[in-house]
Amino acid sequence: MSTPSSQTPAPARSKPFFHLDNRYIGPAFITCILLVGHLSFGILESYQKTLLAIVVAIAVELALGRIFVHKWLHPASAYITGISVGILVRSPAFWPYALCSAISITSKYVLRIKGRHLWNPSNFGISVLLFLAPETVASLSIQWGNYLWPMLVIWVLGSVIIWRLRRFHITAIYVASFVLFAFLRSWMIGTPWRSEIAPITGPMYQLFIFFMITDPKTTVRSRKWQCIVVFLIALVEMIMRLHQIVYAPFYALFIVGPIAMLIEILLDSRRKSSPHQAGMPHITAAKGTT
Amino acid sequence: MTGSRIAKIIVTLFFLGLLATPLVLKRMAGAHDSRKVDAQTALARHGFYLQEVSHAAGVNFVHHAPVLDHKLDAIMPEVASMGASVSIVDFDRDGWPDIYVTNSAIGSKNALYRNMHDGTFKDVAEEMGIADVNQPGTGVSTGAVWGDYDNDGYDDLFLIKWGRPELFHNDHGHGFTRVTDQAGLPPWINANTAIWFDYDGDGLLDLFVGGYYDETIDLWNISTTRIMPDSFEYAKNGGRKYLFHNLGNGKFEEVSAKVGINSRRWALAAAAADLRGTGHPDLFVANDYGVSELYFNDGKRFHEVGQKTGVGFAPKSGMNAAFGDILNQGKYAVYVSNISEDGILIQGNNLWVPKQGTNGEALQYENLARDFGVELGGWSFGAQFGDLNNDGTLDLYLTNGYISLDHNRSYWYDFSKVAGGNSTIIGDAKNWPAFEGRSLSGYQSKKVWLNDGAGKFIDVAQSVGVNDTYDGRAVALVDLWNRGVLDVVVANQNGPLLIYKNTVAPENQWIEFELEGTASNRSAIGAQVRLFWNGQQQVQEVSGGSGFAAQNDRRLHFGLGKNPHIEKAEIRWPSGKTQVIDNPAPQQLHKIKEPA
Numbered sequence: 001m002s003t004p005s006s007q008t009p010a011p012a013r014s015k016p017f018f019h020l021d022n023r024y025i026g027p028a029f030i031t032c033i034l035l036v037g038h039l040s041f042g043i044l045e046s047y048q049k050t051l052l053a054i055v056v057a058i059a060v061e062l063a064l065g066r067i068f069v070h071k072w073l074h075p076a077s078a079y080i081t082g083i084s085v086g087i088l089v090r091s092p093a094f095w096p097y098a099l100c101s102a103i104s105i106t107s108k109y110v111l112r113i114k115g116r117h118l119w120n121p122s123n124f125g126i127s128v129l130l131f132l133a134p135e136t137v138a139s140l141s142i143q144w145g146n147y148l149w150p151m152l153v154i155w156v157l158g159s160v161i162i163w164r165l166r167r168f169h170i171t172a173i174y175v176a177s178f179v180l181f182a183f184l185r186s187w188m189i190g191t192p193w194r195s196e197i198a199p200i201t202g203p204m205y206q207l208f209i210f211f212m213i214t215d216p217k218t219t220v221r222s223r224k225w226q227c228i229v230v231f232l233i234a235l236v237e238m239i240m241r242l243h244q245i246v247y248a249p250f251y252a253l254f255i256v257g258p259i260a261m262l263i264e265i266l267l268d269s270r271r272k273s274s275p276h277q278a279g280m281p282h283i284t285a286a287k288g289t290t
Numbered sequence: 291m292t293g294s295r296i297a298k299i300i301v302t303l304f305f306l307g308l309l310a311t312p313l314v315l316k317r318m319a320g321a322h323d324s325r326k327v328d329a330q331t332a333l334a335r336h337g338f339y340l341q342e343v344s345h346a347a348g349v350n351f352v353h354h355a356p357v358l359d360h361k362l363d364a365i366m367p368e369v370a371s372m373g374a375s376v377s378i379v380d381f382d383r384d385g386w387p388d389i390y391v392t393n394s395a396i397g398s399k400n401a402l403y404r405n406m407h408d409g410t411f412k413d414v415a416e417e418m419g420i421a422d423v424n425q426p427g428t429g430v431s432t433g434a435v436w437g438d439y440d441n442d443g444y445d446d447l448f449l450i451k452w453g454r455p456e457l458f459h460n461d462h463g464h465g466f467t468r469v470t471d472q473a474g475l476p477p478w479i480n481a482n483t484a485i486w487f488d489y490d491g492d493g494l495l496d497l498f499v500g501g502y503y504d505e506t507i508d509l510w511n512i513s514t515t516r517i518m519p520d521s522f523e524y525a526k527n528g529g530r531k532y533l534f535h536n537l538g539n540g541k542f543e544e545v546s547a548k549v550g551i552n553s554r555r556w557a558l559a560a561a562a563a564d565l566r567g568t569g570h571p572d573l574f575v576a577n578d579y580g581v582s583e584l585y586f587n588d589g590k591r592f593h594e595v596g597q598k599t600g601v602g603f604a605p606k607s608g609m610n611a612a613f614g615d616i617l618n619q620g621k622y623a624v625y626v627s628n629i630s631e632d633g634i635l636i637q638g639n640n641l642w643v644p645k646q647g648t649n650g651e652a653l654q655y656e657n658l659a660r661d662f663g664v665e666l667g668g669w670s671f672g673a674q675f676g677d678l679n680n681d682g683t684l685d686l687y688l689t690n691g692y693i694s695l696d697h698n699r700s701y702w703y704d705f706s707k708v709a710g711g712n713s714t715i716i717g718d719a720k721n722w723p724a725f726e727g728r729s730l731s732g733y734q735s736k737k738v739w740l741n742d743g744a745g746k747f748i749d750v751a752q753s754v755g756v757n758d759t760y761d762g763r764a765v766a767l768v769d770l771w772n773r774g775v776l777d778v779v780v781a782n783q784n785g786p787l788l789i790y791k792n793t794v795a796p797e798n799q800w801i802e803f804e805l806e807g808t809a810s811n812r813s814a815i816g817a818q819v820r821l822f823w824n825g826q827q828q829v830q831e832v833s834g835g836s837g838f839a840a841q842n843d844r845r846l847h848f849g850l851g852k853n854p855h856i857e858k859a860e861i862r863w864p865s866g867k868t869q870v871i872d873n874p875a876p877q878q879l880h881k882i883k884e885p886a
Binding site: 064067068090091092093095099102103106107109110128129130132133134135136137138146147148151191192194195196197198199201202203204244245246247 | 707
């Protein structure tokens with residue numbers, strides 16, 4: 001996950017009593033999630049593993065930023081990646097946390113086309129690790145209790161923040177699509193509908209819907225296409241779920257996200273080569289460089 | 291080539307290296323895999339091998355799972371996944387250990403295998419009156435523990451059930467009399483674990499019983515399908531806990547709340563040992579769907595110190611509690627089994643080892659399962675420590691496997707889908723997708739972890755002949771034929787009772803102790819033997835139940851390695867008395883009565 005950031009500058013207005021730079025909203029929110037989860041349910045098996053994931057993510061970001069951009073990058077984005085890895089990766093070993101963070105951050109610098117990285121970093125890192133090291137690694141699933149109120153806190157806080165960052169529509173479309181497809185799956189295969197809804201009431205999905213799929217740097221720019229892409233993610237996820245793939249959301253984003261990005265990059269380059277050609281609506285680029 | 295291009299190439303290679311890391315690590319780990327070899331090679335390489343001899347020994351017992359209320363049909367394999375148990379007892383005091391096993395289908399019969407001294411066993415449960423204990427309306431057996439509650443010299447039977455618990459008095463080895471009603475036991479408990487121990491040191495065995503399903507639920511006549519845990523790792527809607535204080539007149543008083551035991555976690559395993567050297571047995575409870583609980587016992591009250599000691603912080607799916615002095619330091623480690631399924635749920639088993647420099651009230655544990663190599667055991671159930679090759683260090687036998695049905699279809703997807711959901715969904719059985727014959731962590735290979743004495747355990751299961759893939763539940767270790775080696779008895783859910791006969795390299799020596807209390811309870815449960823030999827020590831304690839739904843032989847077995855020089859054996863009796871035996875001879879069973 002990268003730092004969610006607004007796409008357009010906020011209009012000038014009087015300074016509020018408490019003002020938090022958008023750059024810090026993501027880190028602050030995810031830190032809140034971590035603290036709520038840990039203090040209420042002890043979701044972290046050890047502080048050291050989460051700390052390791054954060055430290056490695058920031059260290060790799062700083063090193064690679066220095067090499068490629070020739071400056072020390074702001075650590076907010078890497079912090080979110082690291083903390084996401086620390087929450088989402090579940091392993092009794094230490095090395096998966098460090099490795100996942102390193103893979104996530106490095107992927108941003110290696111898997112790039114036309115100056116843009118294709119995969120959401122932590123989605124890439126976690127998907128790769130789940131695929132390559134299933135005997136040691138799983139993802140967060142049951143470790144945050146099964147109770148409503150922590151989820152409510154995240155939903156309310158997350159919605160407010162995502163709204164402020166003007167990306168609420170992505171989360172809303174995904175949730176609506178998921179629910180729609182859940183009922184469809186239930187009807188198709190005859191499972192209890194509540195069992196199909198169950199995953200989205202769990203903790204893994206909260207990070208997925210508020211952070212991964214809304215990441216400005218790995219989502220297309222057009223609001224309309226953002227909605228279409230996130231719907232397609234939910235659709236691919238549903239197909240994977242019909243094939244009983246446990247980490248369907250991660251893999252669906254892993255597949256659909258980069259394809260959408262590639263199409264956009266392709267259309268961008270065609271637009272540049274013929275400036276008057278109509279294409280996907282062009283909205284201000286996401287802030288930040290990763 | 292520009293510097294930027296070189297940097298890109300280097301970073302790309304670094305990235306590829308990162309991606310290759312899991313594969314390299316997997317390959318390195320695979321180098322230690324246990325491989326099948328012949329018995330002689332296993333004997334030469336590991337110092338022992340195991341041979342499954344149940345049929346040859348005349349034991350053809352097959353466990354049958356219960357069929358509960360039909361409202362639970364869709365997930366019957368899951369809700370009826372326990373009940374197979376094994377406990378060792380010399381019920382007739384002929385000096386040869388016997389085996390008691392439970393069955394769990396309504397109308398099925400439990401078996402008491404009398405040791406015939408010639409390598410065979412004969413089921414005498416029927417004639418002894420403890421076979422037909424799963425009658426309709428009374429629930430079914432899920433475990434059994436033996437202890438001499440009236441100190442008449444013969445171990446009595448407490449039968450753990452999902453249903454009406456039963457206490458049978460042992461009539462001097464000639465039969466059993468049901469004394470449940472006189473004892474004052476409750477009419478119904480859905481329990482999977484119980485242990486005998488004398489928590490207050492009054493010389494009378496008390497009884498701890500850990501509830502699993504809520505005791506108000508009759509699983510054959512449920513009024514609601516909301517019987518499931520309300521959380522997969524934080525559930526507190528399980529059965530209550532009971533501590534039956536032995537009043538000495540054949541009656542028991544339930545005192546759990548009075549002495550500080552209040553929990554509705556889903557208990558699956560319990561074990562007691564004096565972890566702090568206070569002379570009072572502390573109580574460890576491994577809970578499914580939650581954290582473990584550790585109760586320090588001051589002789590009168592229990593104090594839950596799970597979080598304080600470190601064992602009760604990270605919730606998992608505790609299914610086993612066994613103590614072992616794995617480093618020969620005179621301190622117990624605790625082994626708790628959990629669930630590990632590749633790519634889905636890697637809880638890892640816990641090996642709680644006392645932290646250096648902590649003891650007494652400040653005792654703390656750290657989980658060293660990964661460091662010691664005993665972390666991943668699949669869907670793990672029963673495990674016991676014992677020196678299988680008599681080399682002087684305690685090894686670990688673990689059985690596993692949850693539900694083995696269709697080889698090619700797994701329930702894991704549906705399981706993980708619901709298990710992570712909201713409590714209103716997970717807590718209601720009707721929300722769980724139907725099993726439809728699928729497996730859930732089925733057909734798993736067992737683990738026989740050999741202790742190298744220096745902090746590493748190596749799995750040698752396949753090498754030493756443990757090749758079964760049944761759905762293992764309970765493990766009991768016992769020297770079945772008085773040969774100075776530990777044999778292994780395994781109870782499997784919906785599967786056969788397995789008897790692994792052990793053959794150990796003869797150069798490795800042993801010593802055994804059979805203790806009998808006088809001031810202490812006569813079963814000597816809680817008595818501790820600290821053996822000093824060749825400059826090292828090992829402590830073991832007579833147990834009234836440990837592992838999962840199991841009880842080892844009460845005789846204590848120590849492997850000694852080659853050319854042992856035994857300095858002494860220190861015995862600390864539950865009464866507080868200590869006794870020292872200087873230079874006890876190896877290669878012998880020492881029968882010791884508590885001095886007056």
